[in-house]
Amino acid sequence: MRLAWAYLLTVALAWLLGEFVGERTVPTLLLAYLPAGVWVLPAPLVLAWTFWKRRGVGVALAGTLLALWGADFLHWRPQPGGTLRVVTYNVARGTLGTPGQIAGALRAADADVILLQETNFVRVGFGPELLAALPGYRVQAAREVTTLTRLPVLATRVDPAPGSGRAFLETEVRWRGQSVRVVNAHLNTVLVSSALRGDLATVRRTRDVRAAQVALLTEIAARQPGPLLLGGDLNTPPRGLVYRQLQRAFGPDAHGAAGHGPGWTFPGLFLRIDHVMARGLTPTRARVLAPAGSDHRPLLVEYP
Known part of the structure; x- marks a missing residue:
């Protein structure tokens, strides 16, 4: 007992x-x-x-x-299809696959908006080969994030991410006669592994860098009203204060509203750290797809 x-x-x-x-x-x-x-x-x-x-x-x-x-093993939501398809995928700088593998997975997803992280590829020529295998998309890039879309692009904006060499890429697109702002983000990692070595100062420092980055994302969300979508490798599990702060700024997590099961996007550690959140858009289906050339898995979200 x-x-x-x-x-x-x-x-x-x-x-x-x-x-x-x-x-x-x-x-x-x-x-x-x-x-x-x-x-x-x-x-x-x-x-x-x-x-x-x-x-x-x-x-x-x-x-x-x-x-x-x-642990979300009991998580289940109805999943009707949608007409707007968004994919977020950390492609691990091309170190774990080929342009053909990644492009094949993205073509199969048939997404209107593709948000890629870690596109600062190690091999020269990897990026152009990948983009050549994805015809029909307009491409916007900022440091190590890249956004591809089949929708009309109205504007773009780049905000350097505090405490890092990364950037947040905002792309304004037109969908069904309305403007939708799409933010592609890759937050720094909290170096939890440092705690195992007793280096709590590093844990605190990386936590504080992320707090500054989340504060900037919150400012980006508040710049103007209207439909807004945040997607990317947020290096944040679906719990805690950062996760809730991002949802307050950008809207509900798509997997929470329209997903099944734990949705591990980083299966090596059994974690869901890649997310899509949206304000003014209601997801109908969220699915984690098979991995292809990365230690992450693509997350596909559909909207009606």
Whole structure:
């Protein structure tokens, strides 16, 4: 019985601290950025123990369900198709695949707007080969992010991202007679691995750089009213203060509103860190596609 209660309370406390305290302290930041599936791992042992003892089964089940819910294994939304298709994809500087592999995946997605990150390719010629394999798109680029669209482009704007050599690329497009601002972003990573070496100063420094970048994104969102979309590798799990701040500025997360399951876009660590959020647009379907030439997976979102 004690084991079941300890498991339930541990999962509940970890979720609450990671969600509502999050990046304010280093320990709660680590809780927020820890793969949520970790809390599911003890469930079989706890359930087996309570069944064997014939005590605390209900509490163990409650802890298991809470862990599964927190890790989005129970997440499900209806998924009708849409007419506006948006893809975000970190292509890992071309180090894990070929232009043909990446272009093939993007052509299969048949997206109207493609948001790519880490397009500062290592191999000379990789970028031109990739773009040549994606005819029909207008191309906008800023440092290591690139936006491709089949829609009319009305304007572009580039904002340097604080504390880094990166930039946020804003592209204003016309869709169904209205202007839609599309922001392509690649936030810096919080170097959680530094905590394992006891280097908490680095964790705090990278956290503060990201806070400045999120503040700039919030300013970008507030510049003008109307439909607005943010997509990219935000290096942020779907919990914590940064995630909620971005949603307040740009609108609901597409996967949360129209996705299935955990939606791991970075499967190597069982994390969903690539997101699409939108204001004035309601997603109908969000899907994580098969990987092709990257350690990330493409995220495809459709709007009616």
